[in-house]
Every structure is written in C-alpha cells, then in structure tokens.
Amino acid sequence: MDAEAIKRSLGGSGLRCTPQRYAVMAFLMEHNSHPTAAQIFEAVNRVDPRSSRATTYNNLRDLVQAGLVREVAVEGRAARFDAKGMRHHHFICDRCGNVEDIEWYDVPRPASRSLGKRMLRECELIFRGLCTKCALRDTLPVKCRRHVGTR
Amino acid sequence: MDAEAIKRSLGGSGLRCTPQRYAVMAFLMEHNSHPTAAQIFEAVNRVDPRSSRATTYNNLRDLVQAGLVREVAVEGRAARFDAKGMRHHHFICDRCGNVEDIEWYDVPRPASRSLGKRMLRECELIFRGLCTKCALRDTLPVKCRRHVGTR
DNA sequence: TGAAGAATTTAGATTCTATCTAATGTGACA
DNA sequence: TGTCACATTAGATAGAATCTAAATTCTTCA
Incomplete structure (x- = not known):
C-alpha cells in the first residue's frame, strides 16, 4: 500500500529497498492469507521484475530476522509468512x-x-x-x- | 518403562504392538529431549530389531494421530516429537x-x-x-x- | 566522476526432510 | 490352515529450503 512506509521500515532495519525485496514485503502487506514461500515467489514473478527462488528465500529470511515478517511453521507443510501488522x-x-x-x-x-x-x-x-x-x-x-x- | 502400559495404550488406539512401534513409543517415553524422527530412527536401530526409515515415520504418524505423541514443528528444522505425558x-x-x-x-x-x-x-x-x-x-x-x- | 567494496541477485546444484511404491512379512481369527 | 487386514521394508521420489560461485547493483568516498 504505502510504498514510502515500506522503504522506511526496510531502511530502518538496515536492509536496502531492492525491487525484489520490496515486492515480497508489499505482497505480504496486501495479503493476509499467510502464503508459503513458493506462493510468494510465484505471485511476485507474475508481475514484472523477475526474481529467483533463492532471492525470495533470502529476502524472507532477512525480513524475518529484521522482525518485519513472521514465519509460521506448520507440521508436514511448507512454512507460512505473515507481515507483522x-x-x-x-x-x-x-x-x-x-x-x-x-x-x-x-x-x-x-x-x-x-x-x-x-x-x-x-x-x-x-x-x-x-x-x-x-x-x-x-x-x-x-x-x-x-x-x-x-x- | 512400563511395557504393559505401552501395550495397553497402543491397543486402546487400535494399533498393534509391533516391535518397531513399541520401540518408538518406549524411546519417546524414556527421553524428554524432543528428538527428531531421524534421531529416533537412529536410536531405535542402535538396539536390536532393525527398523526402516519409512516405518519410523509411519509409526510416528500413527502415534500422533492416535493422540499418544505430539509433533512440534520448528521453523527451518526437522519436526520434534514428544510422548504426551x-x-x-x-x-x-x-x-x-x-x-x-x-x-x-x-x-x-x-x-x-x-x-x-x-x-x-x-x-x-x-x-x-x-x-x-x-x-x-x-x-x-x-x-x-x-x-x-x-x- | 569512478574505483573499491559491500550488499544483493541469480541459476542451478545440493541437502535435508518426509512420503510413496510395490513387494514382502506378520498376526488375528474363522 | 487359509484368509485378510495390518505392518514393514529398501529404495525411489517428492517437496522445501539452502548453498555455490559468479554476476550485478548500490554506496561511499577519494
């Protein structure tokens, strides 16, 4: 939603606001469906700047470490992600x-x-x-x- | 510890008390370290009746379904198991x-x-x-x- | 500027976890 | 004893996530 807010929260955590990272964060803030990494990867890549699987995982890891995103482990299934609102x-x-x-x-x-x-x-x-x-x-x-x- | 108690709780859940299944259950009751499936597999096989990886997973699934064992999902790591005491x-x-x-x-x-x-x-x-x-x-x-x- | 260095991205290989397959074995019960 | 459902097995496979090493982009500062 608010591009500036995303930039600020990334910057505040010492993370550059790259297109790929921004796309992941924006997607999570617009969807509260707790998507998996694979779903985020796919959704983000349907729009323009193509991102690799590794980058999606890297960015999710960074966002979780920065406390901006929460990871939810589900038994026997892929982890789900959630912007911390x-x-x-x-x-x-x-x-x-x-x-x-x-x-x-x-x-x-x-x-x-x-x-x-x-x-x-x-x-x-x-x-x-x-x-x-x-x-x-x-x-x-x-x-x-x-x-x-x-x- | 109490072999009879294990037999009874397995039977009560409609599960046969096979050597492999018994070994998994007994191991979980003797250790409260929340081992992973791989650790249980290895530990159980250090003792005699050799069990396969698939059987260990099958039995853990059955024990969880029967409500005798709890599974704990941990982000980015193998699931842990825990006898419900x-x-x-x-x-x-x-x-x-x-x-x-x-x-x-x-x-x-x-x-x-x-x-x-x-x-x-x-x-x-x-x-x-x-x-x-x-x-x-x-x-x-x-x-x-x-x-x-x-x- | 622009050179150096740090952060980031990438494709593909790899690792790790767990499940599936199809054949075999085991035990309960009529 | 024959039958049938339940269990086990080795190995293949699937699925999730990470690693690798090279390329790219950004930031900083001379």
Whole structure:
C-alpha cells in the first residue's frame, strides 16, 4: 500500500529497498492469507521484475530476522509468512493446513521459576482445529462435499 | 518403562504392538529431549530389531494421530516429537532449535466471536527465546564459547 | 566522476526432510 | 490352515529450503 512506509521500515532495519525485496514485503502487506514461500515467489514473478527462488528465500529470511515478517511453521507443510501488522494469534487448520488470524488478547507469561535462566523473547498462542470451510465440509453429506473447496 | 502400559495404550488406539512401534513409543517415553524422527530412527536401530526409515515415520504418524505423541514443528528444522505425558507448554530456542518443556498452566480461550464457525480442538502456548545454554553462551567472552556445547 | 567494496541477485546444484511404491512379512481369527 | 487386514521394508521420489560461485547493483568516498 504505502510504498514510502515500506522503504522506511526496510531502511530502518538496515536492509536496502531492492525491487525484489520490496515486492515480497508489499505482497505480504496486501495479503493476509499467510502464503508459503513458493506462493510468494510465484505471485511476485507474475508481475514484472523477475526474481529467483533463492532471492525470495533470502529476502524472507532477512525480513524475518529484521522482525518485519513472521514465519509460521506448520507440521508436514511448507512454512507460512505473515507481515507483522496488528498483533494477533494464529489458527492452524488440522485438515487443510491453512493459517488464519485470531484477534489478539494478552497471554499470561510463565512463572519465572519455570523459565530458569532462559531468555524469553515472545509468547505465541496457536489454536488448532478445523477452519470454517473444513468444519462445514465435515457436516455435509458426502455427495455435497465437492462443492466446498478444500483450499 | 512400563511395557504393559505401552501395550495397553497402543491397543486402546487400535494399533498393534509391533516391535518397531513399541520401540518408538518406549524411546519417546524414556527421553524428554524432543528428538527428531531421524534421531529416533537412529536410536531405535542402535538396539536390536532393525527398523526402516519409512516405518519410523509411519509409526510416528500413527502415534500422533492416535493422540499418544505430539509433533512440534520448528521453523527451518526437522519436526520434534514428544510422548504426551503430563501436560506442558514448549519453549523453542531461537538459536539452536531445541525444544524444552515448560510447566503447564491454563491458557485462556479466545472469545467465541473471534472463532466464528471454526472448530477449536486445542490451544498451544509456545515460548521463544534463548535456552539456558545459548543464553549463557551469549554472555561469555568469545574465547570461552567453545566450552559451551551448541548440540 | 569512478574505483573499491559491500550488499544483493541469480541459476542451478545440493541437502535435508518426509512420503510413496510395490513387494514382502506378520498376526488375528474363522 | 487359509484368509485378510495390518505392518514393514529398501529404495525411489517428492517437496522445501539452502548453498555455490559468479554476476550485478548500490554506496561511499577519494
């Protein structure tokens, strides 16, 4: 959306605002669908300046390190990425693996006794179950299922 | 530890108690180090009945589906596995990727409004930061670092 | 300017993780 | 004992992410 804001946040993290890096960041800010690296690579390359797979991964790594993007690991599937906008939690669908945002609320920290000498950086709350589509699909008679996309 | 208990919990989930499956389950119950599939495969095969990689993965999948084992996805690294004993949360080290248990405490559920039609199965609380070893390593002068194993 | 050096990108190879295949083995039960 | 579903196996394959080494672009500063 706001090109200047993206430039500023990249610069503020010591990252050059290259076309490829900008494209990745802009795509993530315009889509809250938690895409995979492959999806980002493909989407960014549908538009002009062609970028390589390695660059997409490099840039995602840099953006995550800079704290501008969050990476969500999903068991048995490719990692998902998410521009850090408003704070939120994540819901991961057991069946289709899609990641969705859940409205933020505060998470109680563990007792310092149970943390020991560990350095706590963040608490992350993850919900699991069936997303709306998959939950609906479960309650439909079999002959109707094909009408509900699986992702 | 208790062979009979393992047999019973496998049987109760409709899983035969094969030597390979038993070995995986027993290993997970004896080690709370959250090993990877590769580590489990190797450890189980150091003892007698040789098991194949595919079987190790198959059995881990079955045990997770049966709810006897938990799988923890870690960004950029192999998944970790964990026999479900006492309830606990997880701490994942940013640097070495190791997973450690954190004493259980209740997690507040999200407002049903923010869940919509999703079917919630579980809430998982994950802490991130530096484990004791890595936190210590950070505060040591460089010349001493080699004395602290990274794994 | 423009030369040097740092950061970035690139295609393709490679590594690592996990799953699939098709054949074989095993055990429960009638 | 025969049958059938469940399990295991080695090796091939798929999928995700990283590495390599060379080329390119940017920044800085003489």
